[in-house]
Amino acid sequence: MSENDKIKTLLVKKPLKLDCGQTISDFPLAYETYGKLNDRKDNAILIFHALTGDQFASGTNPITNKEGWWNYALGPDKAIDTNKFFVICANVIGGCMGSYGPSNIGDNGKPLGTNFPVITINDMVNAQFNLLEFFQIEKLFCVVGGSMGGMQVLQFVSNFPNKARVALPIACTASHSAQNIAFNELGRQAIMSD
Numbered sequence: 001m002s003e004n005d006k007i008k009t010l011l012v013k014k015p016l017k018l019d020c021g022q023t024i025s026d027f028p029l030a031y032e033t034y035g036k037l038n039d040r041k042d043n044a045i046l047i048f049h050a051l052t053g054d055q056f057a058s059g060t061n062p063i064t065n066k067e068g069w070w071n072y073a074l075g076p077d078k079a080i081d082t083n084k085f086f087v088i089c090a091n092v093i094g095g096c097m098g099s100y101g102p103s104n105i106g107d108n109g110k111p112l113g114t115n116f117p118v119i120t121i122n123d124m125v126n127a128q129f130n131l132l133e134f135f136q137i138e139k140l141f142c143v144v145g146g147s148m149g150g151m152q153v154l155q156f157v158s159n160f161p162n163k164a165r166v167a168l169p170i171a172c173t174a175s176h177s178a179q180n181i182a183f184n185e186l187g188r189q190a191i192m193s194d
Contacts, residue, residue, distance in 0.1 A: 007063075019120040037137075045140065059075075143157065144169075
């Protein structure tokens with residue numbers, strides 16, 4: 001079984017206009033699900049991951065063989081109880097675990113690398129909204145995430161105010177301080193210098 005066989009992927013056909021001005025379409029969006037969607041489709045929770053996360057929030061990541069990043073909170077009889085809820089977690093676009101990202105091949109036959117478009121939290125959320133349409137979910141029970149995932153929660157309720165009953169942003173802010181921007185710039189510069 002190849003790595004690609006271990007990853008559920010939705011091929012998003014419709015165009016997505018990014019905040020940087022570029023438009024992408026026919027792009028992969030990797031995701032994982034936990035629990036079962038009920039007949040009314042009103043028990044769905046969309047979990048957004050932090051910067052270092054991916055779609056494998058619980059169980060064992062089939063690629064890295066590491067424990068899911070939210071194993072302690074997501075699963076049967078846990079805080080996010082998969083006996084009751086159907087949980088969807090996508091790898092953000094720009095991520096490296098199956099969604100459209102810098103490792104995708106460009107028109108020149110080479111990985112996009114630094115030619116990959118600049119992606120924002122808004123772009124990530126708008127891409128993941130396609131999962132609601134894929135699963136035919138009219139309204140989520142909840143959106144939840146921590147850190148960068150929490151920022152996605154805030155963006156989701158801003159973009160789609162009537163698409164979730166509950167929003168749980170954790171350890172996040174709607175904007176960064178000057179100090180935080182400076183620290184993040186150091187990280188960006190290190191990546192761009194690679």
